[in-house]
Amino acid sequence: MNTSTAVALNKQVAATRRKRFSVTKAIVFLVLGILFVTQVYPLLWLLLYSLKSNEEILSGSFFALPQSPQWGNYSSALEGNYFRYLLNSIFVTSVTMITVIILSSLCAYAISRFRWRFGGAVMVVFLIGMMIPMQATLLPLMIIFKNMHILNTHLSIILPYVAFSMPIAIFILSGFMKTIPHEIEESAVVDGAGIGRIFSSIILPISVPPVMTVCILTFINIWNEYILAATFISSEKLKTLPFGVNSFVSQYSVNYGAIGAFLVLGALPVIIIYFLLADKITQGMVAGAVKG
Amino acid sequence: MNVLKVSRWTIAAFVLPCLIIYIGIVFVPILVSMYSGMLDWNGIGESTFVGLANFKKLLFHDSVFWPSVRRTLMFAVFSMAEIPIALLVAILLKRYVRKPNFLVSSYFLPVILSVVVVGQLWKTIYNPASMGGMLNQILDAVGLHSWGRAWLTDPSVAMYSLYFVALWQYLGYHTLIQFTGISNVPDDVYEAARIDGAEGFKADWHITFPLIVPIFKISIVLAFIGSLQAFDMIMVMTGGGPAHATDVISTHMYNMSFTSMKYGYGSSIAAFLVVLCLAATFCINFIFNKLEKRYS
Numbered sequence: 044m045n046t047s048t049a050v051a052l053n054k055q056v057a058a059t060r061r062k063r064f065s066v067t068k069a070i071v072f073l074v075l076g077i078l079f080v081t082q083v084y085p086l087l088w089l090l091l092y093s094l095k096s097n098e099e100i101l102s103g104s105f106f107a108l109p110q111s112p113q114w115g116n117y118s119s120a121l122e123g124n125y126f127r128y129l130l131n132s133i134f135v136t137s138v139t140m141i142t143v144i145i146l147s148s149l150c151a152y153a154i155s156r157f158r159w160r161f162g163g164a165v166m167v168v169f170l171i172g173m174m175i176p177m178q179a180t181l182l183p184l185m186i187i188f189k190n191m192h193i194l195n196t197h198l199s200i201i202l203p204y205v206a207f208s209m210p211i212a213i214f215i216l217s218g219f220m221k222t223i224p225h226e227i228e229e230s231a232v233v234d235g236a237g238i239g240r241i242f243s244s245i246i247l248p249i250s251v252p253p254v255m256t257v258c259i260l261t262f263i264n265i266w267n268e269y270i271l272a273a274t275f276i277s278s279e280k281l282k283t284l285p286f287g288v289n290s291f292v293s294q295y296s297v298n299y300g301a302i303g304a305f306l307v308l309g310a311l312p313v314i315i316i317y318f319l320l321a322d323k324i325t326q327g328m329v330a331g332a333v334k335g
Numbered sequence: 336m337n338v339l340k341v342s343r344w345t346i347a348a349f350v351l352p353c354l355i356i357y358i359g360i361v362f363v364p365i366l367v368s369m370y371s372g373m374l375d376w377n378g379i380g381e382s383t384f385v386g387l388a389n390f391k392k393l394l395f396h397d398s399v400f401w402p403s404v405r406r407t408l409m410f411a412v413f414s415m416a417e418i419p420i421a422l423l424v425a426i427l428l429k430r431y432v433r434k435p436n437f438l439v440s441s442y443f444l445p446v447i448l449s450v451v452v453v454g455q456l457w458k459t460i461y462n463p464a465s466m467g468g469m470l471n472q473i474l475d476a477v478g479l480h481s482w483g484r485a486w487l488t489d490p491s492v493a494m495y496s497l498y499f500v501a502l503w504q505y506l507g508y509h510t511l512i513q514f515t516g517i518s519n520v521p522d523d524v525y526e527a528a529r530i531d532g533a534e535g536f537k538a539d540w541h542i543t544f545p546l547i548v549p550i551f552k553i554s555i556v557l558a559f560i561g562s563l564q565a566f567d568m569i570m571v572m573t574g575g576g577p578a579h580a581t582d583v584i585s586t587h588m589y590n591m592s593f594t595s596m597k598y599g600y601g602s603s604i605a606a607f608l609v610v611l612c613l614a615a616t617f618c619i620n621f622i623f624n625k626l627e628k629r630y631s
Contacts, residue, residue, distance in 0.1 A: 044426075051410055062526055067431075068431055071427050071431045072431070073376065074424075074427065075424070075427060075431075075432070075438060078424065078442065078461060078506075079438060079441055079442070081503070082441060082444065082445060082503070082506070082507060082553055083441050083444065085456060085457070085460060085469075085503075086444065086456075088460075089456050089459070092467070100467035101465065101466070101467050106371075106408050116449060125339070140480055141453075146352050146353045147353060149348075149349045149350070149352070149353065150352075150353035150354070151463050152349060153349035153350045154350075155432070156350070157338050157339050157340075157341055157345075157346055158339060158340050158341075159346055160339075162452050162454070165350060165354065168354070168357070168358075168362075169357065171613075172357060172361045172362070174560065174612050174613055174616045175361055175365060175609055175612065175613075176560075176564045176585070176608055176609065176612050177564070178367070178564060178566050178585045178588065178589070178605070178608070179365060179368065179585075179588075179605040179606075179608050179609045179612075180360070180361060180364040180365060180605075181365075181589070181592075181605075182368060182371075182588075182592045182593075182601055182602055182605060183363075183364035183365070183367040183368045183371065183602070183605075184360070184364050186371075187363075187364065187367070202356065202360055203360050205356060205360075206356050206357050206359075206360035207360075207361070208363055209353060209356070209357055210357075210517065213353070213394070223504075228339060238341055238345055239337070249559075254622055263447055266449070267447075267449035267450060267451075269449065269451050269570075269571065270526065270566060270567045270570060271565045272594070273570075280554070280598075282499070284449070285449040285451040285452075288449070288451050288452065288455070289451045289455065289571060292455050299459075300464075302455070302459070302461070306455055306456060306459075307450065309451065309452050310448055310449070310452045313447055313448065313449070314448075317440075317447050321440045321443075322440075324447065325439065325440060325443055328446070328508070328511070329511060329512055329515045332508070332512055332553050332554075332557055
């Protein structure tokens with residue numbers, strides 16, 4: 044009884060408040076709505092564009108739905124090496140992610156838990172490196188890789204991808220590992236576990252949440268990376284998805300619908316993953332931004 | 336604080352794989368490019384050591400360089416100007432929308448897309464109306480035909496078209512960061528402020544703002560460093576053209592080294608970029624340390 048009157052009262056208060064702010068609220072929703080349209084409509088437009096025939100695209104009816112969906116655009120896009128690019132991207136991204144996780148969790152553990160003199164210094168090295176722009180290493184790396192004869196292999200992009208993903212990974216992981224209570228390791232040592240055992244069966248399992256964050260950040264960055272791949276890779280069969288999309292689009296510059304279809308296909312994997320994991324991804328990207 | 340005492344070999348096994356790859360891929364190339372910035376070299380044949388000649392030429396005799404520095408800095412200015420807008424959006428979302436998650440994730444959508452998809456998408460939007468470009472078609476449809484233009488090939492607007500795409504892509508990122516920051520301010524702080532008579536934007540000015548200074552710093556570093564590195568989007572959309580009208584520092588470096596084959600000269604630009612990035616980060620950190628001290 045009591046609670047229900049309270050609820051009713053609250054509702055009344057809320058109702059008057061809502062009325063009072065209705066004009067402000069309308070403006071606010073208008074602004075947020077316009078923003079929604081500008082952020083999302085271009086993507087929707089691309090989807091419509093990819094289903095139109097050349098005549099429809101050129102006729103200027105940018106708002107109209109396609110008269111009959113031109114699935115042909117997609118089949119001509121798929122005739123390009125879409126699946127080859129997709130597989131390459133999956134391969135490169137997953138190898139990078141696994142390597143980054145293994146190497147940087149080892150290093151983060153040493154920095155955050157071992158008693159040794161240079162822990163802080165190592166961390167500083169990584170922090171400084173975070174500010175170095177990747178493009179500045181583009182030319183020297185190209186020469187170095189050429190001399191190592193690994194230019195135009197997947198290794199030549201995986202190595203820099205791993206290296207440039209490490210600082211943020213170490214930063215996030217060591218930040219987390221510092222908060223693990225020391226008693227856990229002490230009791231493990233008493234029980235006779237070696238350092239490798241402690242790491243693999245205690246530390247890694249508790250660190251799953253930050254590891255997921257690192258995975259998400261690495262995935263988004265590496266999956267979308269273009270310029271390194273475009274500089275170091277030249278064979279068609281090794282191209283990753285962004286590079287493949289760009290070369291397809293530059294080649295077929297008159298078949299507008301097929302270009303649109305290829306762009307949609309290029310965006311599709313990451314959009315699907317975003318729909319499934321939107322909250323995780325946004326949280327991860329915020330955690331990643333905190334690196335500054 | 337750190338308690339585990341382990342042998343030297345264990346430390347080496349944990350740290351070295353990471354450190355070796357990192358130093359080999361990040362620091363060694365930087366040092367190499369500092370050195371090759373002093374060479375006259377096309378990347379393949381013989382090289383001659385010319386000392387600081389490249390840097391002298393870069394700073395005093397390169398008609399493309401300083402405009403490209405200016406555009407890089409303008410890029411940073413525009414990106415930072417976007418942050419207050421993102422903050423406003425975040426405040427509105429927090430205050431007026433009951434379930435803001437859907438809107439926040441929609442605004443964020445462009446951030447996760449590859450720069451190739453975003454760049455090519457906007458290239459298509461900027462196309463002339465006769466090639467199906469949406470922007471010019473919209474302008475035609477609302478009777479502003481005379482406003483239409485070749486957005487990416489007209490030197491007077493091309494750079495602004497590029498700024499806009501970057502702002503469009505990253506608005507969601509800044510909104511999300513500010514939104515998370517605001518959400519972490521405990522509700523009772525506002526409750527207390529209301530009792531003291533501060534509500535609405537007044538409360539924001541006195542409470543939200545000081546409390547999210549650290550979050551502001553994150554956004555600014557992100558915007559600044561991001562714009563110094565703005566590169567792939569420009570390469571995808573214009574490649575620095577028409578006639579260097581959209582060249583920034585990094586595209587200038589790329590074109591010099593890979594198109595004009597002036598490897599040594601390109602390296603000197605790369606060295607300049609590294610120094611600029613480090614200096615900018617230190618400046619931002621310095622300013623914000625002062626700000627945070629004042630507010631806490």
